[in-house]
Amino acid sequence: MTRPLVALSASDPLAVLRGLEAALAGGPALLPVADGAPALPTPAPADVPQRVALVVETSGSTGTGKRVALSSEALLAGAAAADAALGGPGGWVLALPTHYIAGLNVLTRSIAAGTSPVVLPPGHFDATAFADAADRLVTGPGAPRRYTSLVPVQLARVLDDERATAALAGFDAVLVGGQATPAPLRDRARAAGVPVVTTYGASETSGGCVYDGVPFGTVRTEVVDGELFLSGPMLAEGYLGDDERTAATFVERDGLRWYRTGDTAEVVDGTVRVLGRLDDVVISGGEKVPLGAVERVVRALPGQDRAVVTRRPSGEWGEVPVVVTDRPLDLAVARAAVGDALGRAARPAAVVLVERVPMLASGKPDRLAVRALADRDATR
Known part of the structure; x- marks a missing residue:
């Protein structure tokens, strides 16, 4: 029926x-x-x-x-x-x-x-x-x-x-x-x-x-x-x-x-x-890095509650985490916080500062658009 x-x-x-x-x-x-x-x-x-x-x-x-x-x-x-x-x-x-x-x-x-x-x-x-x-x-x-x-x-x-x-x-x-x-x-x-x-x-x-x-x-x-x-x-x-x-x-x-x-x-x-997505793990220098875990550490930093962590190809490491944020963030600070919490391989390779983090209508980050911003920044 x-x-x-x-x-x-x-x-x-x-x-x-x-x-x-x-x-x-x-x-x-x-x-x-x-x-x-x-x-x-x-x-x-x-x-x-x-x-x-x-x-x-x-x-x-x-x-x-x-x-x-x-x-x-x-x-x-x-x-x-x-x-x-x-x-x-x-x-x-x-x-x-x-x-x-x-x-x-x-x-x-x-x-x-x-x-x-x-x-x-x-x-x-x-x-x-x-x-x-x-x-x-x-x-x-x-x-x-x-x-x-x-x-x-x-x-x-x-x-x-x-x-x-x-x-x-x-x-x-x-x-x-x-x-x-x-x-x-x-x-x-x-x-x-x-x-x-x-x-x-x-x-x-x-x-x-x-x-x-x-x-x-x-x-x-x-x-x-x-x-x-x-x-x-x-x-x-x-x-x-x-x-x-x-x-x-x-x-x-x-x-x-x-x-x-x-x-x-x-x-x-x-x-x-919840630790992250099964498909949201990068292999960086031979080590598994869950991007969700990196993002939680970054978002705990002052003023970074809207930051998003994505992936970027790396000729040296395979893939690396990258932070995309609409508020200034010192890369050294981010790397130190993430490294202390998750180890050296999880440290972000870059911080991409944008005017506005792309969002879906649901209020979630538009992760496809965020990744595109990270990739575009790498080609500059």
Whole structure:
């Protein structure tokens, strides 16, 4: 059995909200689409399997395009477990695009709680507009808590604004995800009284399912040959029109269905620590260097919370890490900090200062564009 798939512009979050509500109730499946985004190589189908309620198109920051198919059961299971982990249902301020799973999560949790999200205007995030939205957020007796979900760059902009910071400190939880949250930014937020909860997840897991390193609900984690696997009721059905990729990514193990995240991680006393991407390791002078680990060290330096570490070919070493940043950074300082933490091979070979670090609409660094900037700098 199938049901129709309806595409809606993500520039109208309230229309997406209505479409998602209908999809969760058994109506046409929903495909939110970003205006002006590059089309995937194959067109979306007119119909999808009956179990599919939501389709999320994602290319990630480095990978090829895919359509993640999610069921109502997966979405609502994730929402229920998240509410339980946070202390109960509540009202939400929507500050994220609704073609990304984090924005759709806000809508799903609002629908499940019976609350109406306060929606920021799509486009450039503004701290003043966020403070205004927080003032308009109304909660009810059945869902009295106040929530929002941000990416790190949005959190940084709020903390630069006194009124917005005060508003954010009045929330019961502020989810921060989409990428690793720099420790200095997290510490700054908590010092301001903001109840930050760092999240980890993907479209394939109906969004965040690990809060502050701890899997919520019945979510299970395993590390297999260095790769983080996740299992639980929130997993996607797979990828539309791509059975081969589905079979490679969603695997059976020990009688459970698991999602292979593609991330390297370690789990210590039940707490997950993501180290980086499996495909984001360079071989420099014969040694393996995880770029994610280098980036974490660099981002802990003063003023470098937006820095990105990428790779560059080297005739001498094979490949080397390179820092791309929009704030001045002394190469010797970066090399010393990284060398002390990770060893000589991990020390960045260069710092590329740019006017603005390229970002995706999700708030994540555009790593393909960042790498191109690093390569272009090498040819000067």
